[in-house]
Amino acid sequence: MGQKKRRVQGRRRARDMDLSSEDAQTTDPALLNLERLGHVTEVLGELKSGKEATVYLARGPRGLIALKIYRDLQARSFKNDAMYRAGRYIGDTRIEKAIAQRSARGLQAQQGIWTAHEYQRLWQLWSAGLNVPEPLVGPHPSAYTETSPAVLMRFIGDEDAAAPRLSEAVLTPDEARRAWQEALDGMAALLRLGLVHGDYSTYNLLWWENHVMMIDFPQVSDKQNPNFQTLLERDAASLSRSFTRHGVNESAESTLREVQKRARQPGPHPRVQLP
Structure with a gap:
């Protein structure tokens, strides 16, 4: 309860x-x-x-x-x-x-x-x-x-409410750690597909049923975009900066390294089955 x-x-x-x-x-x-x-x-x-x-x-x-x-x-x-x-x-x-x-x-x-x-x-x-x-x-x-x-x-939510953005959600320390890991997995899954979000932060991540959902994709770019690496680095910086409100303090550089490491691993993880 x-x-x-x-x-x-x-x-x-x-x-x-x-x-x-x-x-x-x-x-x-x-x-x-x-x-x-x-x-x-x-x-x-x-x-x-x-x-x-x-x-x-x-x-x-x-x-x-x-x-x-x-x-x-x-x-x-x-x-x-x-x-x-x-x-x-x-x-x-x-x-x-x-x-x-x-x-x-x-x-x-x-x-x-x-x-x-x-x-x-x-x-x-x-x-x-x-x-x-x-x-x-x-x-x-x-x-x-x-x-x-x-x-x-x-619609991500139910009859009573919309799922909150992570920028607005109130998380326990355990929930914050889970959300951080899933946010890294999401960014890595995009990179594994040869894509970068372009606006990846807690503002464009939803928190629903204890899982992270990615939203907002009109600016998603592939490696044909000459700005791909710049956008990737910017996403890593935005993600690390926006998670500080949840007590997660990781540098942009370490975030990017972790995302790149995960992107080299098999995946993506199976989609969360929502009710």
């Missing part, structure tokens, strides 16, 4: 969410499109609104959904998105030029590419057995192209 109570600390409870039926009503074209496609039957409310996207809690044919809708690129703050896009194959020089010029056509194309990239990576990681939310559209690109600028994934 005490363990259950500790897990609840730091979670955003349903009563703290904007879940009233009146507030949940919206004329957002992206939401209306998802309803038309049959992916969403009810929008329950807003879970989080950030500079890049708004995340809603919704219901669909397969249960509770975390519905992430990206903002128009003109209103977003991704000033360094070129760092993540470097090395990505587009295959159309006119689109590449429009994106580089940040023209209206380029921004529209980039919006679709950004959404499709997150779906692609989410499917790749889910299929590889990593602890990530289950994608609910796809895996064929023709399916998730229809949902742009939205990404639909299984």
Whole structure:
């Protein structure tokens, strides 16, 4: 009973969410499109609104959904998105030029590419057995192209609350050590696949049922990106720095060495079976 109570600390409870039926009503074209496609039957409310996207809690044919809708690129703050896009194959020089010029056509194309990239990576990681939310559209690109600028994934949490980010969760010393080890395993599993998260810290890790779940993948890069090593080192530094609030004090250098060592070992570990 005490363990259950500790897990609840730091979670955003349903009563703290904007879940009233009146507030949940919206004329957002992206939401209306998802309803038309049959992916969403009810929008329950807003879970989080950030500079890049708004995340809603919704219901669909397969249960509770975390519905992430990206903002128009003109209103977003991704000033360094070129760092993540470097090395990505587009295959159309006119689109590449429009994106580089940040023209209206380029921004529209980039919006679709950004959404499709997150779906692609989410499917790749889910299929590889990593602890990530289950994608609910796809895996064929023709399916998730229809949902742009939205990404639909299984909600991590329950009817009462969303899983907290590790940046907000209250952990015991034993839980903190477990979370640290699983966070290292997650970063190593990405590296084993030739990938780097690009924004890996407790802010993009969830704590649910005593396990770590990775989220937020639009900026994930592979080794075709010339900035790969820089992003890897930055992730190690962000992870070590963000875990200090849980009493874990590891340097960026030792964190990177440990991740690289684990990445050379067989894996990844089997995905955690959540209820």
